Amino acid sequence: MASWLPETLFEIVGQGPAPSKDYYQLLVTRTQMIFRWWKISLRSEFRAAKPGEIKETHEDFLDNSNLQGKFDYLERLSDKLLLKIICYLDLEDIARLSQTSSRFAKLCKSDSLWEQIVQSACDTITPDMRALAMDVGWRQVFFTNKIQLQRQIRKKQRHGKHKEKRI
Template sequence: MASWLPETLFEIVGQGPAPSKDYYQLLVTRSQVIFRWWKVSLRSEYRSAKPGEAKDTHEEFLENSHLQGKFDFLERLSDNLLLSIISYLDLEDIARLSQTSRRFAKLCMSDELWEKIVHSCCDTITPDMRALAKDMGWRQMFFTNKLQLQRQIRKRKQKQGSHRTSHL
């Protein structure tokens, strides 16, 4: 599965809080977490400061409280990136993750996530299936067995047919 992932998984660059003008970069690759900093100062004691870099494996980073600081880097990730990551988890892990915070509960229940999961499990998504998912939600559709889905698609088509004839 790691081969499907791009080499750079996450990158954020920013400037330190005022009055600092220092720049920072956090780069997460498939194998490393890299933290870089550039000191920008008019003060004479910092003029000769060279840029710095700290590289660790993912495991070393998790154990290195100095590198992690007081930031929750997961909180800084966009919803789209988190949804992409969550879509690779097992169903049990998604259920556990949904219990960790309001944000993860919302993401784990979102239609966007379950649409990704349904697409990864199904070879084709027909227009009828897409319309049914719009009505019932992608999560509900995922947990509904095939026979029930076929029955609901048939009912939906019949309802649309009778709806059309009643308007004629």
């Protein structure tokens, strides 16, 4: 699975709050976490400051309380990025993750996630299938077997035709 992932998994850069001009970068690759900083200051005591860098393996990062501080880095990631990460998990892991917090429960049950999962599992998604997913949800579509799915699509089509006849 790791071979499917790009080398750089996540990167964020930023500048310290005013009046600081300090620059920070957090880079997550397949094998390590890299934290870089550049102290930019007009004050004489900081003019000679050189850029800094700490590289840690993922395991060492988890053990290094100086790098981690008291921040929950997952909480700082956007929902969009977390959904991209979650869609690579096995179904059992998604179920376990959904039990860890209300935020992950919401993400793991979201239509956005299950739409990505269905798209990766199916060769094609027909317009009828997409319409059914809009009614019942992508998660339901994923867990419905093909025969039941075809029945539901036919039922929806017949129901749509009955509505047209009434109008």
